Amino acid sequence: MMRGAPALYVVVLLLIVCGSHSQTPSYTCTPQPGVRPTAASEPPFPVVPNTFSTKLEAIIVDGNETVSAEEYFDEYNNRAALFMLRNDQISKLIFDYNTEELFYVYPNGTCKTTNLTTDDNNLLFGNVKIEGGLHVFSTNGAIHFSQKYGQTYMGKKVIRGINCDMWRTCLTWQPLQSTFTLDYYFTDQNWLSSSGYSQVPVRAEIFGIQQQSGANPRQFHHIYDYTDFTTTLDPKTTVFETPHFVTCSNRIQLRSVPSLKSAFSYREEIISSTGTTSNSDVWFDSKFKLMRLDYRPPSGSPPYYSNDTITEIHDYTIGVAYAMDKVMQNCSIIPIQNASFDASITNVSTGATKQQFILKMKSPNDLFFLDNNYTYTGRRKARGLNCDVFIRTRDDYPLGPFKVHAILEFYFLANDQTEQNNAGALTQSSKDVPIQLNVNIPGESVTLTYNIFNFDPEDPEVTNFDVSTCFAADQKITFKLTYYGTFDANVMSYKQIFLFQTISAVANAAAVTPLRVSNPTMYMQSSQAYFVATLLDKAPAIMRYQKIPGKVVQFHNDAVIGGITSASDCADTCQTFGNWTCNSFEYCASSLTCTLSKIHTADGTVTDSTQMCDLYDRTLGTPSFAETPLQTAWNNLRNTVVKKNFKIKVQFDKSIQIYTAQTISNNILDNPAQATVSTNVMSNFKLMTNKFVKNFDIDILSGISVDDCAQACMTALNYVCNSFEYQYATSYCLLSTLHPDENPSLIQPNVGVDLFIRDYSNKFIETPGTTVLSSSNAVYQQIFDTNQCAKFCVDYKGFNCKSFDFCPDIGTCFLGKSHVYDVPKAQIKLNPMCNHWSRKYIDDFKQSKLNVNIKMINDRVITGISVNQCAKSCVDMEGGSCASFAFCNTGSECRLSTSALSNVGQVGPAAVATCTVYSRKSFPDGTPYIANPQKYYGNLNKASTGGISKGGAAGVAIVMILVGIFLTGLVLFLYVKFYNRGGDDMTIKFSRQVDDE
CATH class of the missing domain: 3.50.4.10 (Hepatocyte Growth Factor)
Structure with missing residues (x-):
């Protein structure tokens, strides 16, 4: 028996199928055990290759039937397949000896899986036991299976016009209780076959008897003609694979379905059997709950009503979608729709309308309809790539507004392959890459092919989710944050890390979503780094709700508010109302009534029709984030910077470095109508954390940031503001004329309130250990704070005070008319007890x-x-x-x-x-500079009293100048006399004994 021997088993299989009882010539034979020696005059029994394919035509003479078949045998890869066409229906048997599985694929598209070790049909191609499992018969093994019964050379014969050699053997097959003679016909050695291979099978003919329990034996006669015999197989052949869109039950799971990461981006091509092809780009980030889709919608579909390219961004933190026309540059802010491919409906009541639903963002696997119900079907090619293929059926595949039965076939890059993408900044290559999804919808006769390109399994940059075009100029604040430090080439290589760390820190500090930190850019210089971005306003609250026109909720009015002039105002009220969560509301325009409810309309709630009111239901199940208004967010951000709490942590190769933002300013040409501010104003004040001065406020401002409070103190016109307190919880700003350094005992602890004291010393440059003004005629004693001395110089009206000497150990302050740049060097003297401060112009x-x-x-x-x-x-x-x-x-x-x-x-x-x-x-006292400086100096001269300003230190008076000079001379004399004497404890020292903290 040769490689064509499997045809024998095809014969028997077809015998069972046909079940004929027709009478055939009676042939009897007795199987002969052992191998009959070949006579010298006989040609050798043919040897056929280990790989072949052939077509068969089975003539079931006793059944009056013809069956066509195709047979494929691949010993090298341990697999085989048999396809049969009968009554225009194809049945397939696929033998996988690597997994020991036999797949029966029926004409109706169903499939079952059996074990090759127990299935009778394993004899078709063998079940030889080898180490580690089963193996298909080798060609020679199949031949030996016949030879042991002995075959006889029957001479030459012409079959179908082909010169053939004929052999006959007698066999018994116990599984079918059959005994039969089997005649083989091979081309003779001189006949050239179409395959070029010598002696290929031409025909097999069977005459036999099958024993039947309780019935007479049945005779059968079958003829099998072989055509198109070839010894090679197309390397791209799929005959050994289960067909597309066929799910075989009980199949062995050799590989589980890959699990996608939480964030990724890709390009998608969708090919429909209806003749349309569409393309889109997707950015998906379940961590930040953001999705972006770039595509071209069908013409005329809302909300675009055009076929321009569209960018649609979904923010599942609040349930709002931003739809931007990239050609017209317009934007619509709308609720996320239930038809969105990234949205999953979590609750719809039985009696609800199509408008009633609660949404959530799909998980990464849900986005591709991936779950544990897939079956691994082996390895195939898709787009020329080796892929691992998974298949499943489901009854909820979305087709427009409907859910239909579909078969999904998913191709992932084979697990021994990698992909290099050109999108990711960090991930250059990856495994478990989705390549293709094929969807067959039998009931609609529609197939869809989703080709997935350039899959990047890393977090999309938040800069990809830009919605700034959806907001007007007065709904934006562009700002600049400044970090100080050393930014060499190594640090600059981490520029992107700085950028994204700062985006997250801004969002946290301002209490906004990262989506509202728009157009971020990082600039780095050798000694400082700048972060420039635009803070966006919150989306309209009404866009968090789905509108159900002409409906009201029955029996669920938890709060009714009158005098509301718009549905938008009603939505704002729903967002901020009381201590319970408002999930839906009705707005009745005729009565200006806003009715709030705790329930969702999709929770099985009964609704009723009305012509006077509209119902609005929250798109998301629960409000996961309360939107912060723009000005509040801006104040929050500035306060965080001022308190030095704005920090980012950068992981370098061998160390972690923390950077603290020092200043923030919105003095950027973006919105000319926006009043500019800068936290640089804070450099004019000294901070005392968790401190305040009781009952010394002269003015109170509310709803502003801490640096706005400082600016208000600096620019107060009706009084000299010397300090202020700021309450972070309430955003209250309390301005005061008191300079607490003059009376530190008034300073008290108060958690949550910071005290800021006007720092006059920052207007001067210090020259330590130096005196210039020893001959000054304006000398103050009992002064123990540099800032207090600086204040006297700034406020002094007797002359234009340009500098001062301060000797802290003797509590003396000297005011001077001269700047250190103006005096001869001979007047600049070293004095370790004193420091000189000159005006910082x-x-x-x-x-x-x-x-x-x-x-x-x-x-x-x-x-x-x-x-x-x-x-x-x-x-x-x-x-x-x-x-x-x-x-x-x-x-x-x-x-x-x-x-x-x-x-x-x-x-x-x-x-x-x-x-x-x-x-x-500005002028020297901090007054903003004006175009007519003479007016400023004129007003200054009229207000001058020739002495110190109101608020001067107690115990200090001009009439005491001579006394001061005398005491100063005495102190200096004692200092010179005793300073260098050892062992003498009789030194004079004044020190301030107060608790400043």
Whole structure:
């Protein structure tokens, strides 16, 4: 028996199927055990290859029937297959010896799985036991199976016009209780077959008897003709695989369905058998509950009513969708719809309308209809890739508004393959990549193919979810955060980490979703880093609710509020009402009534029709996040920065570094109508945490941030504000004329309230261990705080105070008319007990232009001085008329100007100079600079009293100047006399004994 021997078993199988009782010629034979020797004159029994395929035509003579078949045998890969066509119906048997499974695929598309070790049909291709499992018969093994009964060479014969050699054997097959003769016909050795292989099978003919229990033996006669015999198989053949969209029950699970990560992005191509193809890009992040879909909708479908490309972003934190037309640049903010492919309906009552539902975001696996009900069907090619294939059926596949029965076949990249994508910044290659999903909907005769490209299994950058075009200019605040530190090349390589860490920190500090931190950018310089972004307003509250027109809820009115003029106001009320969760509301426009309810209308609630009211139901099951209004979010963010609580943690290769944002400002050209603020104003105050001064407030402001409170203190017109308290829980700002340094015993602890004291010393530059003003005629004693001495200098009206000496050990403050730049070096003396402080003039200016070319026109030019000296020269210019200055060329040329910035400079040898321009922003006392400085100085002279201002230190008076000089001289004398004497405890020292904290 040769490789065609399996045809024998086809014969018997068809015998069972046909079940014929027709009379056939009677042939009897007696099986001969053992191998009959081949005579010298006989040709050898043919040897056929270990891999072949052939077509069969089975003529069931006793059954008056013809059956066609195809047979495939692959010994190398341990598999075989038999396809039979009968009554125009194809049945398939697929033999997988690696898993020891036999698959029966029936014409109706069903399939069952049996075990090859016990199934009778394992004899078709063998069940040879080998180590580790079963194996298909080898060709020679099948031959030996016949040879042991002995076959006889019957000579030459012409079959179908082909010269053949004929052999005959007698066999018994116990499973069917049959004895029969089997005649084999092979092309003779001189016949050239179409396959080119010598001696291929041409025909097998059977005459036999089957014993039947309780009945007469049945005779049968079958003829099998072999055609298209070939010794090769197409490497791409799928004949050994179960067919597409066929699920075989009880199949062995060799691999579980891959589980997708929580966030990813991909491109998708959808091909429908109806003749349409569509493309889309998807970004999915279940951590932040965000989904973005870029696609082109069908023409005329709402809410777009066009076929322009669309970006649709779903925020499942609040249940709102942002639909943006990328061509027209318009945006619609709408509730997330239940038809969205990323939305899952969690609750719909039996009697509810299609509009009544509660949604949640699908899980990553749900997005692709993946679950544990899939069956692994083996490995196939998809898009030219080796894939592991999974299949399942389900009855809830969405087809438009309907749920239909469908068969899903999912292709994942084979688990020994990897993919490299060009989308991910961190993940360059990945496994378990979805490649293709095929969907067959038999009831609709529709098939869908989803090709998945460029799958990136890492968190999409939050910058991909940009909804800034959905908000007007007055609904945005663009701001800049500043970090200080060393930002070398190594740190700059972590720029993206800084960016995304800061986005999260901003969202947390402002109490907003990351979606509202728009257009973020990170800039880095050698000593500082800037984060620039736009804070967006919250989405309209009404967009969290699905509208059900003309309906009301029966028997569930938990609160009724009158005088509400719009459904939007009713939604705002529902969002913020009371201490219980409002999940639905009705708005009746005719009566201006807003009715709030705790229940969802999809919870089985009875609704009733009305022409006067509309029903609104929360899209999500529970409100997981309370939206913060823009101004409150902005105040929250600034307060966090001011309290130095805005921190990010960056993981470097070998260390973790914490960076704290130092300042925040919205002085950015984005919305000209927005009042600009900057937390730099906080540098004018000293912080005392959890402290306050009782009953010393002169003004109270509410609903502002801490830096707005500081700005209000700095710009108070009717009084001199020297301190303020800020309550973070209530956003209350309490301004005061008191400078607590003058009476520290008034400072008391108070958790949640911070005390900010006006820091006048920041207007001066310190020269430690130096005195300049020992001959000053304005001397104050019993002063034990640098800030207090600085305040006297700023407030002093007897002369223009430009500097002061402060000797803390003797509690003495000297005020001076001269700046350290003005006095001869001989007057600058070393004194370890004292420090000199000179006016910081550069603080009156802001840098407005950096390294620009400016024209040379007539203005004052000073060379060989520093930028601080240049600032001083501008301030000292007659009548305060210097509005700006430029520091030019090599950094040694100072050009003063009273004109507009565009005209800064002086005629010189060159037509232009490269300069950095500084514009005047304030007068020495902090008053904003005005175009007519003479008015300021005129008002200042009228208000001058020739002495210290109101609020001067107790016990200090001008009439005591001489006494002060005398005491100072005495103290200095004692200091010089005793300072260097050892073992003498008779030193004089005044110290302040107060509890400042």
